[in-house]
Amino acid sequence: MAVLGSIALACTTALVPGAAAADTVPGVDEVVTSDNLVHLANVPKQGAFASTGAFNSDLAFTGDYAIGGNYNGFTIYDISDPAEPQIVSQVLCQGGQGDVSVSGDLVYFAVDYPRADEDCGSPAVSASDPDAFEGVRIFDISDKADPQYVSAVRTDCGSHTQTLVPGDDGTDYIYVSSYSPSSSFPNCQPPHDKISIIEVPKDDPASAAIAGEPVLFPDGGNHDQPGLLLPTQGCHDITVYPERDIAAGACMGDGVLMDISDPLQPEVIERVQDDNFAFWHSATFTNDGKNVLFTDELGGGGAATCNEEVGPQRGADAIFDVKGKVGTGNEPELDFASYFKLPRHQADTENCVAHNGSLIPVPGKDYFVQSWYQGGVSVIDLNNPRRPKEIAYFERGPLSDTSMVTGGSWSAYYYNGHIYSSDIQKGLDVLQVNDRRLRGAENVTYEEFNPQSQPRYKPGRR
Template sequence: MSKWHRYRTIAVISTTALVAAGLAGAASAQEASTITHTDNIALTDHDAFPYGTDLAFNGSLVAAGAGAWDESARADSGVHILKRHRKDGTLEPLSFLNCSAWHADVDWVGRYIVQSHDSGGDNVNCAPGEGEEGIRVIDAKNPRKPRSVGFAETIHGSHNLTAVGDTGLVYNASYNLGDPSAVDGVSIIDVAANPENPPVTFLEFPDADASGEHEQMTNNSGTMPTSMGCHDIGLDLERDRAFCAGITETMIWDISSPKNPTIETIIRNPDVSIHHGAQVNESGDVLLVQDEWLGAAGANTGCLAPDQPSGTIWFYDISDPKNPQPKSYWSAPRPDPTSDFCTTHFFGTFEMPGENGAARDMVVTSYYQHGVWVVDFSDPAAPTTHAFYEPDGANFWAAYPYRGKLYASSFAPATLTGTAPETADKGGVWTFTLDGYDD
């Protein structure tokens, strides 16, 4: 039997219990149903598979990573390719390539999918590059029969990766938490130059323990970096900027020369536990810095105190990118003390029409076992909760907007969180419609 099975559900649930909590239209958490959600968001499709991690979009195609946290998960780890139907945004599974990886972050470089390999020990069943750490190149010219065709070995492997528009380059986010003396920096992989054996350049951060073994990034910030490497890298291609969320800080880079990014600004915030991700709004004047509370290791405490700076998204005015100004933060307003994991995770920004035709700045974020949340930050000094969807058993790793729909990836079951095997059908890709958000 195929490991794929399609699962659809739309829940209509009483809204009484949470009106008093300030979320009118939210579903009652006291009822027997396994889903709570606001009335302005609806589930329209669920393509179920275990261990769903990152998502990446390329026209009508979607690449969905599937991470492996232990040996038993390796048969289900790799990259799924799905076809998106334009009419309703639902997905059709096309193929699965079993190239196991711990994280399995994914992105598109033209017809190729790039996949992260954080650990050589989890990279055991796919050539080339078996047993190595770095970035796999998958040829998806025929999305029903993808082929692993290349591998780029990188310093510290690959935790997350970001394709840099149509340059053919990939920025690799990786680091070594266990060795303070390890080199800190970013690898740039030129997939377009040679997909089968991509050239790799490592740029070292000009920090206090720079090794001198590698070319250093130019630092125009006036501040010495403390980051051990990027955890994830967001882009604003229209303004030639990249944003390195680097555990201890977030850097703003000038990427007008994408092979030679320069550090222009460094943001530090004592209330941010882990600089996990950074993205901008469409206008490029508001930067969102995401805090993965205690690196997820302590995320069971992330929702104990609602509206407090734990597991939050911070909003910065970067209309002057040399002088970012913190405006506010948002965290999930509903306490959830029983959740094993509760902190913001991968997220994406988008616009929706507002009053008088003015655009509204929105962000959708995964929140592990606390569901998928949508926040209106049109006023970055006063962000407001707009919608949420929280089904029992799901563990949302990533949530992104794409062409009028919201897509979220769940990695249930996973030994990382102790999720029970009977929740296997809660993994995979979930498709949502949001009132007012259309292609």
């Protein structure tokens, strides 16, 4: 493991609020925003994370720190002053994907590319190697300037994403989502209609181990729908809502609701499909749990799908009503409400599609901030789930006006008064929305935030 510490670089990118009209593509690297949004800062990728192939990925938050995943490891940012974020340390530990969760002094890190063994620095190997490692690595970040590798847990087909499910007894459970099995992969055999659950005793994380491998699709998932990027073989991502004992799974060809009242035995209680969806990617509940928003990663995140040709109903969000409630005898059902698609067309050299986001905790309201890769970041009013609308945005122009270069906002989340966007190529962006509709959100302060472990806003919480 390589730890690079004490790097304190932040820059504020020149921006022109509202400079590009909704139907105008900004110039290369030009930053534009709506009039009610300010681009406070940008921290470029550094060192071993700076190359084009070292994608920045997901984010998690603890106290005054953001944890940023990268295909080569993770970065810890000091965000105590959001206008001047600083890199505290970088952990070089290759493995691809780099989905992160944080729990106290522990960071969980997803490894989805096979390595020779579980250690940082181990070389890449073929998935046909029976000794190859993929799964979840665990780090101790009690010293933010000097994180320490603790242990790792191998999971079948690796860990494309992982979701923290906090336990009540000093135990964390991690739902590991993975896919793409093959008969030639010893550690990723079909059928792969399951997830892996890792149990982590927080006082002894080195003893973390697989606690279950529940099969979510005992009769098989959606394999036959025309236009699917991949058939349902496992899940891509899961968002849990622990206070409501419910989870939403985005499972490639299927969207599912799960009862997680027993976190070791999640049970699929509702399942939907959509002819307009090519790849069910991620999910977010409204605060009252009465709606859930699923995203469709049409083109796998590498294609230009935010253009007039693709249209407004593909590569979009699908919003569903959740009718019923776990444990009441009236089990939840999903009813389609509407689609939402980024309203500004993007260039044909920009990969753009619906991606990761989170709620903005406005009392009694539902506002959502979402990444769209090179489509940028959008703030969406979800209060009428049948008529969602954008109320603010941030975007850069294409990385190139002649060829496709994969980039843009992988994840955009609201945390303690600001929006943080993990840009694949450009690093960490910090945004501030100034809009009267979002009043009250600034009074909500979380000590820890993992967007796929969705907290419920409670009045008076500070």
